[in-house]
Amino acid sequence: MRFISEQSEGELEYQESRPFNISGAREVLEKALTEQFRNLADAVLAALLLKNVPISELTWWQYFLTRAVEVNSYYPDHHTQSFVDFRNALVRDIATRKVKALSFSDLGKVEIRIFGGFVKLWDEGKINKQLARLGSSYRFTFLGSHALTVNRLLELLRPELAQENNDPRFIWGEVDHLTATPFGLRFNYIKELAISPLMDEGGEGFNFDTTVVIRENLIRSRLELSDPEILNDAKKYEVLFDLAKVHVTVHELLHAASFHSKLSRPYREAFWSDDLKRDICRFTQLAREPKELRDAFAYIPVSLVVDELNKYLEQDKQINLAHFFESLLEEMKGRGLIEETPEGKFFSSIYEDGKIWVA
Amino acid sequence: MELADIQAKLKSAHSLMQQHDYAEALSNLELVFDHLKEPEYAEYYESALLFMGVCCYEMGQLDKALSCLDEGLKHARKDGTPNEIATFLHELSMVAYKRGDLSKSLELCQESLGIKIEYSVTKVRHGLLEYYEYDINNVAPVLNHLAVLYQENGDLGKAKELLEIVKTNCEKIYDLHLLGVVLNELGIISFEVGLYSEGVLCFLESVALKARLGFTDGIKITLLNLRSSLHRHPQALRDLRVRYLLENGLLI
Numbered sequence: 302m303r304f305i306s307e308q309s310e311g312e313l314e315y316q317e318s319r320p321f322n323i324s325g326a327r328e329v330l331e332k333a334l335t336e337q338f339r340n341l342a343d344a345v346l347a348a349l350l351l352k353n354v355p356i357s358e359l360t361w362w363q364y365f366l367t368r369a370v371e372v373n374s375y376y377p378d379h380h381t382q383s384f385v386d387f388r389n390a391l392v393r394d395i396a397t398r399k400v401k402a403l404s405f406s407d408l409g410k411v412e413i414r415i416f417g418g419f420v421k422l423w424d425e426g427k428i429n430k431q432l433a434r435l436g437s438s439y440r441f442t443f444l445g446s447h448a449l450t451v452n453r454l455l456e457l458l459r460p461e462l463a464q465e466n467n468d469p470r471f472i473w474g475e476v477d478h479l480t481a482t483p484f485g486l487r488f489n490y491i492k493e494l495a496i497s498p499l500m501d502e503g504g505e506g507f508n509f510d511t512t513v514v515i516r517e518n519l520i521r522s523r524l525e526l527s528d529p530e531i532l533n534d535a536k537k538y539e540v541l542f543d544l545a546k547v548h549v550t551v552h553e554l555l556h557a558a559s560f561h562s563k564l565s566r567p568y569r570e571a572f573w574s575d576d577l578k579r580d581i582c583r584f585t586q587l588a589r590e591p592k593e594l595r596d597a598f599a600y601i602p603v604s605l606v607v608d609e610l611n612k613y614l615e616q617d618k619q620i621n622l623a624h625f626f627e628s629l630l631e632e633m634k635g636r637g638l639i640e641e642t643p644e645g646k647f648f649s650s651i652y653e654d655g656k657i658w659v660a
Numbered sequence: 661m662e663l664a665d666i667q668a669k670l671k672s673a674h675s676l677m678q679q680h681d682y683a684e685a686l687s688n689l690e691l692v693f694d695h696l697k698e699p700e701y702a703e704y705y706e707s708a709l710l711f712m713g714v715c716c717y718e719m720g721q722l723d724k725a726l727s728c729l730d731e732g733l734k735h736a737r738k739d740g741t742p743n744e745i746a747t748f749l750h751e752l753s754m755v756a757y758k759r760g761d762l763s764k765s766l767e768l769c770q771e772s773l774g775i776k777i778e779y780s781v782t783k784v785r786h787g788l789l790e791y792y793e794y795d796i797n798n799v800a801p802v803l804n805h806l807a808v809l810y811q812e813n814g815d816l817g818k819a820k821e822l823l824e825i826v827k828t829n830c831e832k833i834y835d836l837h838l839l840g841v842v843l844n845e846l847g848i849i850s851f852e853v854g855l856y857s858e859g860v861l862c863f864l865e866s867v868a869l870k871a872r873l874g875f876t877d878g879i880k881i882t883l884l885n886l887r888s889s890l891h892r893h894p895q896a897l898r899d900l901r902v903r904y905l906l907e908n909g910l911l912i
Contacts, residue, residue: 458774464791
């Protein structure tokens with residue numbers, strides 16, 4: 302079961318055959334994935350509506366935000382004409398079967414096209430790795446991977462136990478500059494481009510395995526719902542938004558640090574530096590002042606949680622974020638992953654066009 | 661022999677096995693084994709059979725391994741938990757594989773994995789949703805073995821699918837040792853199905869991971885597999901990405 306158009310597939314094939322244009326390949330992949338995840342989301346929504354499952358107003362609004370060209374307010378205003386038009390058009394498309402419903406039992410058959418071929422939905426690690434290698438800021442979170450893989454294994458080995466139900470919750474969108482923390486990945490969605498209509502409306506942040514997910518759209522919606530007047534005071538709005546985000550992030554990182562303490566150390570040893578290097582390269586696609594770079598990666602919620610964790614660790618096992626970051630920068634300079642411009646700025650040329658890309 | 665002595669010998673054998681000193685572990689086990697046949701020590705009998713089976717397997721004494729594990733399986737089927745039964749089946753599958761009996765190995769491994777999955781799934785209810793979750797730690801190594809068996813049996817599609825599931829699971833629980841092994845297997849299969857640059861990427865990721873963990877022997881094995889895959893598929897070198905990866909390695 303596939304959700305990609307012929308045109309998008311053609312664009313992917315074109316880039317595959319000429320692997321010298323990283324920015325072009327990145328753009329085509331992001332576009333193709335946005336199309337596929339939006340079509341998938343609509344198919345899940347169709348299944349719910351055709352079964353008369355009620356969709357909450359806040360969920361409808363979140364869904365609308367993923368498609369809105371311009372967002373003026375995250376406050377759920379269901380009388381906004383663009384929202385009404387969007388909802389009516391989608392319901393009409395579902396009623397006329399232009400958008401086909403996806404039975405949850407078919408979720409395991411869904412295949413997503415990336416460079417190199419099709420992958421199953423549960424292989425979100427492969428999708429994200431490909432995006433990261435191309436310097437993209439888009440990431441996919443799929444909460445149903447356990448359910449899908451266990452069902453597939455049951456189909457193969459204990460077919461009598463395989464069940465039809467699945468978990469189709471997912472988020473696709475743009476994340477901020479920092480995905481690597483000492484405790485696992487952190488996907489802070491600054492812009493959601495497709496969501497499953499079954500995403501919890503109350504979950505501004507959550508832990509999934511060892512990934513921490515933060516949903517800025519939802520934090521903004523909650524903030525605006527709690528005080529509609531806040532839209533008139535931009536400064537107050539941003540301060541309260543930042544505070545709410547720090548609160549949610551620290552809360553989720555503490556979960557990650559405590560629930561997954563056994564896991565976070567191997568992660569640190571094996572992947573943290575690689576993920577952080579990719580984040581730094583992605584951030585320095587534009588030349589950055591040294592202070593700008595250091596400020597961006599000295600992220601307060603991570604420092605707070607590291608300081609807390611260090612209290613319980615022996616001296617030689619404590620995490621020194623600043624030292625780690627500086628030694629990583631030195632290593633990256635030595636290996637040519639980042640360069641210093643004559644103006645003293647940091648710049649990464651690894652995504653420059655003309656080089657062969659492999660993803 | 662006192663209970664405390666038996667417990668100490670079993671503990672010491674287990675620790676020796678973790679240090680890969682199977683001969684010393686086996687001699688510790690043999691010292692207590694006859695006493696374990698007495699009814700009051702029955703609860704240790706099964707563990708001793710499993711440990712002895714594993715030691716003999718690792719030392720290449722396959723007949724002796726088979727006899728210990730068979731006896732252990734009989735015991736487990738009578739009094740053991742499903743997980744214990746599955747563990748014996750898995751070890752027996754490894755022995756059958758080493759003896760070259762692929763179909764027997766496949767049959768035992770499928771039964772082991774089926775039991776492990778059946779008894780490690782839990783039903784989760786979340787709002788409108790209802791789905792299964794499972795204990796990945798318990799399943800991943802057997803799953804990897806089954807994938808290798810499918811591969812040997814020529815069923816590359818199924819083998820690749822299973823290996824990708826194991827890889828995803830290993831990444832989620834950070835089982836780095838198994839991840840290094842799985843990436844190596846995926847490298848081999850990717851070449852076999854014509855996905856050359858994907859194969860090289862898997863091999864290089866496996867090498868990078870093993871280097872980070874200090875598994876020098878593992879690095880040699882993976883590099884040998886890369887070389888033999890390139891030898892078997894010379895057309896891979898016509899792929900620009902393969903050449904780029906071989907010349908530059910993994911950039912990050």
